[in-house]
Amino acid sequence: xxxxxxxxxxxxxxPTADDAAMFAHISSANVACGFHAGDADSMRRSCExxxxxxxxxxxxxxxRDRENFGRVDSEIDRATLVSxxxxxxxxxxxxxxxxxxxxxxxxxxxxLYNRIARDPERADAVAEAVARSCALxxxxxxxxxxxxxxxxxxxxxxxxxxxxxxxxxDGTLVPRNDPxxxxxxxxxxxxxxxxxxxxxxxxxxxxxxxxxxxxxCVHGDTPGAVQMAADVRAALExxxxxxxxxxx
Numbered sequence: 609x610x611x612x613x614x615x616x617x618x619x620x621x622x623p624t625a626d627d628a629a630m631f632a633h634i635s636s637a638n639v640a641c642g643f644h645a646g647d648a649d650s651m652r653r654s655c656e657x658x659x660x661x662x663x664x665x666x667x668x669x670x671x672r673d674r675e676n677f678g679r680v681d682s683e684i685d686r687a688t689l690v691s692x693x694x695x696x697x698x699x700x701x702x703x704x705x706x707x708x709x710x711x712x713x714x715x716x717x718x719x720l721y722n723r724i725a726r727d728p729e730r731a732d733a734v735a736e737a738v739a740r741s742c743a744l745x746x747x748x749x750x751x752x753x754x755x756x757x758x759x760x761x762x763x764x765x766x767x768x769x770x771x772x773x774x775x776x777x778d779g780t781l782v783p784r785n786d787p788x789x790x791x792x793x794x795x796x797x798x799x800x801x802x803x804x805x806x807x808x809x810x811x812x813x814x815x816x817x818x819x820x821x822x823x824x825c826v827h828g829d830t831p832g833a834v835q836m837a838a839d840v841r842a843a844l845e846x847x848x849x850x851x852x853x854x855x856x
Contacts, residue, residue: 609804609844610823610854612636612747612768613837614668614717616654617645617829619677625828627654631661633837635853636823638715638747641696644670644678651700655707664853665704666747669696669734670717678718679784686733693737701742713766713855714738715747716754724754725780731757739763745855750821751779766854769809769821771800771840772830777815788812793832797843800824804849822854
């Protein structure tokens with residue numbers, strides 16, 4: 609099972625997560641490409657850490673929205689969105705190449721991630737951008753519009769679940785400002801094992817939700833994220849589940 613984390617998300621040069629510590633526990637790093645967070649220096653540091661820890665690099669693309677950390681939806685026109693996604697992938701790939709690695713997949717961030725899960729037109733624009741720039745796999749929610757769009761453009765799709773976020777009964781995430789959006793830290797490892805072994809998650813309202821996934825995400829800016837990632841990895845490995853990048 610792949611274990612991924614959003615990293616390189618510096619704001620005004622200050623990290624929002626303990627990136628150096630997190631790289632030791634994950635297999636894939638979603639590196640911020642400068643539109644919602646991060647800059648050339650943070651991208652370079654992330655890629656160097658990825659090489660050091662044998663972690664795969666993914667492009668964490670977003671709306672151009674540093675003010676809101678990419679968490680506010682935007683009514684952007686298709687051509688601009690496509691060009692912005694292409695720009696972010698190409699910027700990170702240039703930096704990754706200089707560090708001795710390469711971008712291996714694309715994972716949209718925040719409001720864009722949520723929008724393309726339900727909006728087929730917006731999803732198709734993102735898939736077009738990825739197909740045009742690199743033809744790499746896209747990571748996102750299972751059974752979503754971006755999964756359909758990736759398939760339509762001949763792209764591999766990596767199905768993702770969140771071990772530290774609350775789910776609704778329809779398989780979508782509980783909005784960050786709503787009760788139940790974040791799981792208690794001591795419940796995260798058990799959640800991860802259940803997702804992998806039982807292919808299900810318990811929604812915030814109690815329903816059992818089927819989840820068939822390829823990758824698990826721990827958010828780097830969640831309080832106690834490094835310990836969560838360590839606990840998740842240890843729990844999975846105790847169950848005989850190896851941690852390895854899915855995008856290779």
